[in-house]
Amino acid sequence: MALLALLMVAPARAATGWHGETLPSGLSKHAERGVYIHHADDARMVYVTAGVFLRGTPALRMQALQAQYGDYFSGESPQQSISLSAYYIDQFEVTNRQYAQFLRAVDTHRHRDCHADEPPHKSHLPTYWRDPRLNGPAYPVTGVDWYDAVAYCRWAGKQLPTEAQWEKAARGPDGRAYPWGNTWVATYSxxxxxxxxxxxxxxxxxxxxxxRLNLDALTQMTQPVGSFPLGVSPYGAHDMGGNLWEWCRDSYRQGYDPGAPVHDPMGPPPSPYKVLRGGAWSSHRGKIRAAYRNYDLLTDRHLEIGFRCVKSIK
Known part of the structure; x- marks a missing residue:
């Protein structure tokens, strides 16, 4: 009888993930090995282990890229070893189906998950929400600004990735050029x-x-998420090269500050310009590289920009 009483009051054992880690609330293992399900938005997530990765591009390589593509590539230096705590990242870009759940929640609960600096009376409806070339349920949501992305991630109990988190998830610890390796293959993204x-x-x-491109004549721009399985990153994240640019949490500055923290860096002080990563359906091979850095005004909405979320272990 005493043993039964002890069993009844014993605390429940915390769930363990695919990597032996204690799972945070709201996350569970999927039947597919290495994949997790985030309950709030039904997103598939993958685990990025703690440790060091190579961020940025060496000086000589930068010079070659500038000669080929121009001064856009001067912002990737200096290359530096960065240490990150473990985290989870969405396996795919946020889809129209997932974003529709968020829009319904906004209608019900107003804007309780929004960034404090968001413009008053802002609508979170994407610019291209009704464009049949872009609004399929499995297609990544596009035409969203940084505030839209922040609000969605908060609603789902996650965050936008820092620029460092995004880059590590895309290129792994070995500093590869593209999510799939060091050789360009156009059909991988x-x-x-x-x-x-x-x-x-x-x-x-x-x-x-x-x-010369006539956008109105294009019948298709993005592809459904996960359409390029050969382009998967070392941690199992898809479409980190191409499809859509992805918002990051960080504000943008030209080049990295060599004096900034090398463990879990959070980027420079807030500014109106936020980092974009990954390239889009309209990007050339240089901009699909995992180290390439782009940026935009945080209130801009383009048909080339989407996002994905992360969930911290802490």
Whole structure:
């Protein structure tokens, strides 16, 4: 009888993840090994182990990239070893189906999950929500600004990734050029070459091609999430090269501050310009690289920008 009483009051054992870690609340193991399900938005997530990775690009490589593509590539230095705590990241970009759940919640609970600096009376309805080329349920949501992305992540009990978290999840600990490795393969992601079916090696050709591009004539831009399984990152995240640019938590500054923290860096002080990573369906191979850094005004909404979320272990 005493033993039964002890069993009845014994605390429940915490659930353990695929890597032996204690699972945070709201997350459970999926039947597929290495994959987790986040309950609030039904997102599949993957685990990024704690440790060091190589952020940025060496100086000589930077010079070669600048010669090929222009000064856009001067912001990737200096290359530095960065240490991150473990975290989970969405396996796919947030989809229209998932974002629709968030919109229903906004209608019900108003804007309780929004950033404090969000403009008053802001609508979270994406710009291209009704464009049939972009609004399929399994397609990544696009036409969202940084405030939209922050609000969604908070509603789901997650956060936008820091720039460092995004880059580690994309390239792994070995500093590879693309999520899949160091060799460019156009068919491993949704990029301007796979969109248009022709190789584009440099910035000038890319600019000429885009200058002639009639967006209204394009029948398809993005692809459903997970359409390029050969382009998966070392941690199991999909579409981290191409499909859509992805918002990060950090504000943007030109180049990395060599004096900034090297453990769990949070980026520079807040500014109106936020980091974008990963390239899009219209990006050339240089911008699909995992180290490439882009940025935009946090209130801008384009048909090339989406996002994914992270969940901290802490």
């Amino acid at each position: 949704r990029n301007v070459e796979s969109t248009l079916g022709r190789p584009i090696h440099g910035e000038q050709l890319w600019l000429r091609v885009l200058g």
